[in-house]
Amino acid sequence: MALSAHDEKLFELRLERSRRDLFDMLEGLYGRHPDFAAFRNQVEDRMRAAWTRRPKDLKWLDMKRDLEPDWFQRPDMVGYVFYIDRFAGDLKGVLSKLDYLEEIGATYVHFMPCLKPRPGDSDGGYSVMDYRAINPAYGTMKDFEAVAKAFRERGISLCIDMVLNHTAREHAWARAAIEGDPDKQAYYLMFEDRTLPDAYEETLLEIFPDNAPGNYTYEEKPGKWVWTTFNTHQWDLNWANPQIFLEIIDIMFFLANKGVDVLRFDAVAFMWKRMGTRCQSEPEVHMILQALRAACRIVCPAVVHLEEAIVSPKEMLPYLGRGAHDGKEGNLAYHNSLMVQFWSALAARDTALMTYVLQTHFPTVLRNATYATYIRCHDDIGWAISEDDAEAVGVTGPGHRAFLSDFYEGVFPGSFSRGVLFGVNEETGDKRISGSFASLAGLERALESDDHDAIHRAVERVLMGHALMAAYGGVPLIYMGDEIAMLNDYSYRDDPHLAHDSRWVHRPRMDWTTVERVRQGDDGSPEARVWHGVRNIMARRRVTPELHAGHPIRVPFAPVEGVFALIHDAPTGPLLCLFNFNEETVDVPGEWALSEGISSFDDA
Numbered sequence: 001m002a003l004s005a006h007d008e009k010l011f012e013l014r015l016e017r018s019r020r021d022l023f024d025m026l027e028g029l030y031g032r033h034p035d036f037a038a039f040r041n042q043v044e045d046r047m048r049a050a051w052t053r054r055p056k057d058l059k060w061l062d063m064k065r066d067l068e069p070d071w072f073q074r075p076d077m078v079g080y081v082f083y084i085d086r087f088a089g090d091l092k093g094v095l096s097k098l099d100y101l102e103e104i105g106a107t108y109v110h111f112m113p114c115l116k117p118r119p120g121d122s123d124g125g126y127s128v129m130d131y132r133a134i135n136p137a138y139g140t141m142k143d144f145e146a147v148a149k150a151f152r153e154r155g156i157s158l159c160i161d162m163v164l165n166h167t168a169r170e171h172a173w174a175r176a177a178i179e180g181d182p183d184k185q186a187y188y189l190m191f192e193d194r195t196l197p198d199a200y201e202e203t204l205l206e207i208f209p210d211n212a213p214g215n216y217t218y219e220e221k222p223g224k225w226v227w228t229t230f231n232t233h234q235w236d237l238n239w240a241n242p243q244i245f246l247e248i249i250d251i252m253f254f255l256a257n258k259g260v261d262v263l264r265f266d267a268v269a270f271m272w273k274r275m276g277t278r279c280q281s282e283p284e285v286h287m288i289l290q291a292l293r294a295a296c297r298i299v300c301p302a303v304v305h306l307e308e309a310i311v312s313p314k315e316m317l318p319y320l321g322r323g324a325h326d327g328k329e330g331n332l333a334y335h336n337s338l339m340v341q342f343w344s345a346l347a348a349r350d351t352a353l354m355t356y357v358l359q360t361h362f363p364t365v366l367r368n369a370t371y372a373t374y375i376r377c378h379d380d381i382g383w384a385i386s387e388d389d390a391e392a393v394g395v396t397g398p399g400h401r402a403f404l405s406d407f408y409e410g411v412f413p414g415s416f417s418r419g420v421l422f423g424v425n426e427e428t429g430d431k432r433i434s435g436s437f438a439s440l441a442g443l444e445r446a447l448e449s450d451d452h453d454a455i456h457r458a459v460e461r462v463l464m465g466h467a468l469m470a471a472y473g474g475v476p477l478i479y480m481g482d483e484i485a486m487l488n489d490y491s492y493r494d495d496p497h498l499a500h501d502s503r504w505v506h507r508p509r510m511d512w513t514t515v516e517r518v519r520q521g522d523d524g525s526p527e528a529r530v531w532h533g534v535r536n537i538m539a540r541r542r543v544t545p546e547l548h549a550g551h552p553i554r555v556p557f558a559p560v561e562g563v564f565a566l567i568h569d570a571p572t573g574p575l576l577c578l579f580n581f582n583e584e585t586v587d588v589p590g591e592w593a594l595s596e597g598i599s600s601f602d603d604a
Contacts, residue, residue: 022294025287030242050253061302073549080106082480091139105538110159118168127168131251148259159262166234189227256300264306304331313361320369327368335371347407351564352393359555370549371474375465376437380422405431416442420502434502438485463533470541471577473549485530546570
């Protein structure tokens with residue numbers, strides 16, 4: 001199918017706009033390959049072919065978002081995250097829940113892994129065997145396209161996961177590699193013996209020390225060691241091979257042309273390997289991601305990228321583009337520090353560390369990018385608190401991390417929480433935590449003891465967390481079930497496929513019976529209070545222009561212990577947001593607010 005004269009001209013204009021952003025990165029990555037010129041031509045040919053195949057309605061969306069590049073930074077963006085089967089059974093079931101998504105204010109919906117996974121244990125869907133097919137349990141690609149179209153008609157953007165670091169062992173490329181295909185073996189990192197793996201292992205970390213120790217797996221048939229950072233069935237891709245870039249952009253454009261608005265690139269920190277390092281966040285990772293972003297700006301500029309890099313603030317910010325590449329890498333990145341610091345301040349009833357970290361490590365504003373803010377998600381909580389940050393406010397890193405693990409497991413004296421340990425590292429002593437928002441915030445324990453005051457405090461904690469992620473700017477992500485205060489689901493322990501992974505404790509099936517009850521009105525139950533509270537918070541956010549992510553943010557130290565302050569310096573004037581992590585009401589001096597430029601007071 002040939003391009004029209006209009007489409008050909010538009011493609012050329014976008015190619016010229018992003019040519020250097022794309023090809024400078026590719027030359028840095030692959031310029032020494034003898035066939036680089038042919039590779040460069042292949043990249044351009046594949047972009048042109050994908051643009052030719054792009055549906056007309058998506059080309060119009062490209063135009064609209066080119067004219068409104070801040071569309072994902074606006075305060076009407078509210079995200080909702082769920083596993084398709086646990087939310088609605090399958091994709092056709094999702095179509096029956098569109099009114100519900102609108103009711104909670106969702107304008108961005110993230111389907112947890114929905115591409116075809118390997119059979120059996122698939123790391124929750126992150127072990128993908130076919131990037132061009134939907135998990136058969138959810139439906140077909142035709143069903144997926146129908147949902148994407150229905151979302152567009154209601155102004156909802158669709159986000160899905162695309163794993164960049166690895167494929168499943170059952171992927172067609174890996175199967176060919178097992179059978180001895182040298183080209184496909186070059187798609188992965190395979191070694192004849194342990195010499196190089198052992199040398200790399202000296203500086204590598206273990207991601208799943210309990211379930212998948214080490215970073216390599218021996219494959220009998222080819223007689224080689226395969227790099228497997230995460231699980232034995234997840235084979236790391238060899239991004240030093242330019243053929244991988246070609247394969248990945250083909251998949252990226254395919255998904256974009258099916259109606260995906262946000263591509264969540266999973267496990268990006270691990271994509272490039274270098275001897276003597278942790279093989280995380282190497283400079284080439286950023287070059288790859290910048291090239292992928294530039295390619296999307298040429299073919300499908302309506303699509304934005306969410307980089308999944310749960311790393312320190314110093315490592316995370318470059319994923320949103322810094323320095324010469326400011327605004328040219330990811331559009332979105334998870335604000336892991338905001339989440340960790342919320343739970344830290346809640347346990348300690350002290351916001352000094354939270355304020356210090358958010359004030360010290362994060363810029364006041366980002367260019368062409370923003371954060372995905374969240375308090376709970378599908379994953380565990382790792383206590384990403386550095387020794388330097390902890391010591392800056394008078395605590396120790398190991399001591400504070402141990403306190404948080406004990407507190408949220410529920411074994412620390414006076415803890416209100418009920419959580420489950422995950423990923424215990426016996427060598428370092430680090431322990432991560434699983435648990436639902438409501439259970440970690442104290443509701444499960446409070447309901448068991450029928451303590452009405454404790455129930456009230458737990459509800460307030462849940463609402464404050466949602467208010468924080470809504471007020472920080474960026475895209476707040478509501479995790480399915482948190483809006484009705486769903487508790488831990490321990491039934492995973494009875495499923496042999498899930499029992500080894502405590503993260504399933506906070507991956508319940510949606511409680512539609514409770515949903516129908518709370519939609520009838522506020523009956524005073526904790527579920528109803530949270531439901532109506534969360535909806536009110538997100539509704540207030542939508543009509544508060546000061547929360548646009550393009551406005552600078554200040555994080556001053558509040559004059560009252562246990563209070564966290566956040567100021568948006570908007571053109572209409574500053575907006576002060578206060579969060580009380582104490583168990584009781586406190587007074588914040590008006591003089592302090594005036595000194596920060598706040599001249600009028602409103603319950604916003």
